[in-house]
Amino acid sequence: xxxxxxxxxxxxxxxxxxEAERRGxxxxxxxxxxxxxxxxxxxxxARIVKADAFTLxxxxxxxxxxxIDAFSTSxxxxxxxxxxxxxxxxxxxxxxxxxxxxxxxxxxxxxxxGGTVLNRMEQNPELAGIINTPRQQAAELDFLRHxxxxxxxxxxxxxxxxxxxxxxxxxxxxxxxxxxxGRSHLTTGNLALALMDEIEHPQxxxxxxxxxxxx
Amino acid sequence: xxxxxxxxxxxxxxxxxxEAERRGxxxxxxxxxxxxxxxxxxxxxARIVKADAFTLxxxxxxxxxxxIDAFSTSxxxxxxxxxxxxxxxxxxxxxxxxxxxxxxxxxxxxxxxGGTVLNRMEQNPELAGIINTPRQQAAELDFLRHxxxxxxxxxxxxxxxxxxxxxxxxxxxxxxxxxxxGRSHLTTGNLALALMDEIEHPQxxxxxxxxxxxx
Numbered sequence: 001x002x003x004x005x006x007x008x009x010x011x012x013x014x015x016x017x018x019e020a021e022r023r024g025x026x027x028x029x030x031x032x033x034x035x036x037x038x039x040x041x042x043x044x045x046a047r048i049v050k051a052d053a054f055t056l057x058x059x060x061x062x063x064x065x066x067x068i069d070a071f072s073t074s075x076x077x078x079x080x081x082x083x084x085x086x087x088x089x090x091x092x093x094x095x096x097x098x099x100x101x102x103x104x105x106x107x108x109x110x111x112x113x114g115g116t117v118l119n120r121m122e123q124n125p126e127l128a129g130i131i132n133t134p135r136q137q138a139a140e141l142d143f144l145r146h147x148x149x150x151x152x153x154x155x156x157x158x159x160x161x162x163x164x165x166x167x168x169x170x171x172x173x174x175x176x177x178x179x180x181x182g183r184s185h186l187t188t189g190n191l192a193l194a195l196m197d198e199i200e201h202p203q204x205x206x207x208x209x210x211x212x213x214x215x
Numbered sequence: 216x217x218x219x220x221x222x223x224x225x226x227x228x229x230x231x232x233x234e235a236e237r238r239g240x241x242x243x244x245x246x247x248x249x250x251x252x253x254x255x256x257x258x259x260x261a262r263i264v265k266a267d268a269f270t271l272x273x274x275x276x277x278x279x280x281x282x283i284d285a286f287s288t289s290x291x292x293x294x295x296x297x298x299x300x301x302x303x304x305x306x307x308x309x310x311x312x313x314x315x316x317x318x319x320x321x322x323x324x325x326x327x328x329g330g331t332v333l334n335r336m337e338q339n340p341e342l343a344g345i346i347n348t349p350r351q352q353a354a355e356l357d358f359l360r361h362x363x364x365x366x367x368x369x370x371x372x373x374x375x376x377x378x379x380x381x382x383x384x385x386x387x388x389x390x391x392x393x394x395x396x397g398r399s400h401l402t403t404g405n406l407a408l409a410l411m412d413e414i415e416h417p418q419x420x421x422x423x424x425x426x427x428x429x430x
Contacts (some may be wrong), residue, residue, distance in 0.1 A: 079362075082361065083308070146351075
């Protein structure tokens, strides 16, 4: 498939580039800073294109089978998660041949002990400096849930999401996944496994799913 | 004030142009079909500009003190209500000098007998052909409610909203307003009165309000 990855040099993006290429897909990375593409290493054939994702319009976007929105930004600019999602949706209305996948935060997941993960994070004053990011990513999912004429899917990682290898994962729907040791952890490698599995074999239509490492 | 009205030749738009001019504001109407501006009559100094509202970017929008989104479209394209709101919000992030007012439907209001007006409309099969419009306008408000760095306001009319003169109105917040005779009615003239009052004397910050005719 022709797969475009917005934010291809970020943590999630680099893992996705490698996993998509390993599976033989034709990968294009849209990045704001092409000089950072060295993080992808030498072992890549991905085409890296310098672009402001907000300027990607339907004629370019529809060249791809799948667009992955792996955009990231600082908590101060977290509203851009929402704005990029609304932009991509507006460009892809009634397009049935291009799917768009959003990497969401864990905040919008239900907490196993009740409420959402975001509700619990908001009660922790130590998180005040970063709370804007899960808050806006939850708003992004609220927005997407009203969208019924775009082929979208969202993935929320586990509570801790950090660089690490692709091993094995367990998938779920709308509840935060926690392992038998109480750990809720997803590596970027396993996010890439889970999302590429979803892209190759769609299980979730206009819905969000989640994944954790399978230890 | 410098007031821009998107959809200035529509039912709500024409009433807003006249009321804004009557109060001495400098009015610009953005319209897709300038040839329809004859509906405004001869008694107007409004500047009519042909524009696709989705192409209006921050440098143009911020020339105005207030943007009124009076865009309307067919039920089949009702998602454009959402897309225009997300576009305007994305352009006006962190702008404190331009306010944006959205004309929403009644669907998102609470029904006095419980549930939302939209919930009740969805149970009426006779409304299947138009349900997309209140549904998307409710989605538009859900989206706006997450927006905390744009100076926005929304107005929902009463259940029946149709052309008619400015007389007197009663305002409310989030519940459908019904008069003592059980009528829930708002004329375009009274919508214009209510919204221009809000624009001149803001009472609702990042919130939606409603109005009905005061018989």
